[in-house]
Amino acid sequence: MIRLSNVTHAYGEETIVDDLSLPVEQGEVLAIIGPSGVGKTTLLRILALFTRPTEGTVELDGTPVWDVDEEERLALRRRIGMVFQDASLFDATVARNVEYGLRVRQPWSDRVRDALGSVVAPNGTPEAVKRSLDVVGLTEKTEQSARSLSGGEAQRVSFARALAYDPAYLLLDEPTSDLDPRNTSVIEEAVLEARDRGIGVVVATHDMHQAERIADRVGVLLGDGFTEIGPAEKVFDDPDDERTRKFVSGELVY
Template identity: 80%
Template sequence: MIRLSHVSKSYGDEVVVDDASLSVEPGEVVAIIGPSGVGKTTLLRMLALFLRPDEGTVELDGTSVWEADEDTRLELRRRVGMVFQEASLFDASVARNVEYGLRIRRGWDDRLRDGLRSILGSNGTPEAVEGALDVVGLDDKLGQEADSLSGGEAQRVSFARALAYDPTYLLLDEPTSDLDPRNTGLIEEAISEARDRGLGVVVATHDMHQAERIADRVGVLLGDGFTEVGPTETIFEDPSDERTRKFISGELVY
């Protein structure tokens, strides 16, 4: 699992994340909910091993990431994929955009030999890319230029690019922000399929209804760490912390 233990992160005098702990296992979806500006993206970046916390520890499958040597840390990073809030695609075909992650993360030949077919059932380059796009419902867009896609389609290509290199953990930062209902639904279906394939998925979202739909567990982040982390049904129907209850009911306004 990925485990954050009592992590804190500040930028100058501003404390962005304070004493937060969270664990994520393969085969589950964890949603992080909270208002804008409480540190959800910073927390994701620590989970993605992009940011080193000022305090606390980050472990991936028992290895303390920031105590490991640089080569080990690089290998651990390759097991974590991240999809950002805004899709950033290259001026190339959809297929070339999805291929990029394979080439960068492990090398094209190693990727095909060692892992992709275990997730997507593919034995060759075209099938590998098509498999990732099939998960997000875009296998018919293989040769289309990325700059001709809608915003929702572009975000789904970003999802496919992260999924294609077979990470163990997939992190998504507001993946359906400003998307229409159809694209939102397709990305939520892709998240569920990723979980069913054994990935650990973390979704940071301000949409509490989305968290309720897709997550196995929910963490409520309110600016001073998590008020609580627990099963989705418990968080929404019987939270143990009064701040959680007020936030979910709309009584606590940020």
């Protein structure tokens, strides 16, 4: 579990995240919904251990991540994958882009290291790369230049790269905001497959319909923090908080 406890983060005089507490379990999809500017990306960066919060505690499987030395924190960070809104691919083949994650991150357990390092597909591509590209439906483009892909295909490669080293947690920041329905559907299916493999997935999204489709739990983040965190069906159909009801129904506009 990743657990945030009373986390606050400020940039200068501006508080972006204020006194948030949140558990993230493996084997679930947690969607964070809310308007622009409420701190969804900052929250993801804190979960990814990229950003140290101004106040509060971040724990990964019971370890307070900012109380350990940099080497141990790096080992913890390697258990977490993140996919940003804009895919950033190298001028190389699709396979080489996906394989990059395996080269720079040591897999986070001996079991995964053995699975990724010792199995190679017949064409020389690591089996983990092949499996990840298969999840996003791009095995036929393995040797194609990544720069020749469409925007949707590039985002699918970015997802496959994060999936290849079998992270314990996968964080997605608006992963389908600029994609067509076909590419959106592929990534949503890949998210559900990752969950079924036991990966904890956190998706920050403006798309409430997407949250309804794929999330097990939903956190509604408004200007004053989470108004509600709970099962997706309850949050959308029978929320406890009136602000949540107004936001998910479209009555509360930011």
